[in-house]
Amino acid sequence: MVKNLVGNVSREELFVSGHNACGGCGQAIATRMVMKAIGKDVIIVNATGCLETVTAGGGITAWEVPWIHSTFENAAAVASGVEAALKSGGRKGIKVVAIAGDGGTFDIGFGMLSGMVDRRHEVMYICMDNQEYGNTGYQKSSSTLPGTATATTPVGSLSRGKIQPKKDLPQIMVANGAVYVATASPAFPVDLIAKVCKGKVKTGPAYIQIDTPCPTGHGFRENKTIEIARIAVETGLVPLFEFENGKLISSMQIKNKLPVQDYLKRLGWFKHLFNTDEGNVLINNLQNMANENIAKYNL
Numbered sequence: 001m002v003k004n005l006v007g008n009v010s011r012e013e014l015f016v017s018g019h020n021a022c023g024g025c026g027q028a029i030a031t032r033m034v035m036k037a038i039g040k041d042v043i044i045v046n047a048t049g050c051l052e053t054v055t056a057g058g059g060i061t062a063w064e065v066p067w068i069h070s071t072f073e074n075a076a077a078v079a080s081g082v083e084a085a086l087k088s089g090g091r092k093g094i095k096v097v098a099i100a101g102d103g104g105t106f107d108i109g110f111g112m113l114s115g116m117v118d119r120r121h122e123v124m125y126i127c128m129d130n131q132e133y134g135n136t137g138y139q140k141s142s143s144t145l146p147g148t149a150t151a152t153t154p155v156g157s158l159s160r161g162k163i164q165p166k167k168d169l170p171q172i173m174v175a176n177g178a179v180y181v182a183t184a185s186p187a188f189p190v191d192l193i194a195k196v197c198k199g200k201v202k203t204g205p206a207y208i209q210i211d212t213p214c215p216t217g218h219g220f221r222e223n224k225t226i227e228i229a230r231i232a233v234e235t236g237l238v239p240l241f242e243f244e245n246g247k248l249i250s251s252m253q254i255k256n257k258l259p260v261q262d263y264l265k266r267l268g269w270f271k272h273l274f275n276t277d278e279g280n281v282l283i284n285n286l287q288n289m290a291n292e293n294i295a296k297y298n299l
C-alpha cells in the first residue's frame with residue numbers, strides 16, 4: 001500500500017531552495033517532502049509563522065504552486081473559504097491544504113480548525129509542530145513539552161520551565177470528527193509521504209501533525225535535525241500513528257526503544273533538567289508520558 005502511494009510521488013521540486021530558513025530547519029525539510037506528496041494541483045494556505053516568513057516576501061517565493069498567506073490564527077478559516085469557493089464554482093481536482101505551526105494550530109487557530117473539521121470541509125490541514133512560537137523568539141505553545149525552558153517559561157528562581165502537559169491535538173481532532181488524523185516525522189520520509197498522499201485523497205477534513213525539530217530554538221547543531229527527529233520517535237515521545245473515521249488503523253512499532261534522556265540531553269532547552277532532583281522528577285514525568293504513548297498505541 002505504502003509502496004503504491006509513494007510510487008506516484010513527483011520527482012519535481014515544488015518547494016525550492018533559496019528560501020531563508022535556518023540551516024537544518026525541520027519545517028523546511030518536511031515541507032519539501034509534503035510538496036512531493038501533494039503535487040501541483042493544490043492551493044496552499046499558509047498561516048503566519050516561520051515557514052511563511054522565510055519562504056515568501058520581497059517579491060520572491062520558494063513555492064512552485066498557488067500559495068496564500070493567511071493571518072496567524074486564520075489558516076483553517078481561509079482554507080475553508082477557498083474550498084467552498086472551488087466547490088460552488090464546480091472546480092474539481094484541486095486540493096486545498098492549510099499549513100500552520102503549532103502556535104497557529106494548537107493555540108490561536110484552534111477554534112478555526114475545529115470549525116473547519118466540524119463543517120466537514122475537504123481540506124488537508126498540516127501542522128508543522130516545532131513545539132514553540134519559533135517566528136517570534138521561541139515562546140511556549142500548548143504543544144511544548146512540560147519542563148521545557150522557553151522565552152515565556154524560562155528557568156530561574158521564579159520559573160522552572162513549562163508546567164502544563166502537551167495538548168493531545170490528534171486525539172482532539174479524532175473526537176472532532178476529522179476523517180483522517182495522522183502523525184509523521186521527517187526522519188521517516190516514506191511514512192510521511194504515504195500519510196500525506198492518503199490525507200490528500202480524503203473527501204472530508206484531514207489533520208496531519210509533523211514533528212519538526214528546530215535547531216535554533218531547541219538548541220542543537222543544524223546537521224542533527226533528522227537524528228533528533230528519529231530519536232524523538234524512538235523514545236515514544238513522538239508516537240507515529242493513523243486514525244481513519246475515528247479508528248486507529250496503524251502505528252509505527254519502535255524497533256530500538258530509547259529512554260527519554262537520549263532525546264532530552266541532545267537539546268539545549270532541556271539542559272536544566274540534568275543533575276538536579278527537580279529535573280529528575282520532570283524527566284520521570286516525561287518518561288511516563290512516553291511509556292503511556294507506547295502502551296496506548298502499541299508501539
Ligand SMILES: Cc1ncc(C[n+]2csc(CCOP(=O)(O)OP(=O)(O)O)c2C)c(N)n1
Nearest residue numbers: 048049050072101102103104132133134135
Ligand atoms: C493575532 C496575532 N498575534 C500574534 C502575532 C505574532 N506572531 C506571528 S507568528 C507567531 C508565532 C508563530 O508560531 P507557530 O505558529 O508555532 O509557528 P512557527 O513560527 O513556530 O513556525 C506570533 C506570535 C500575530 N502575527 N498575530
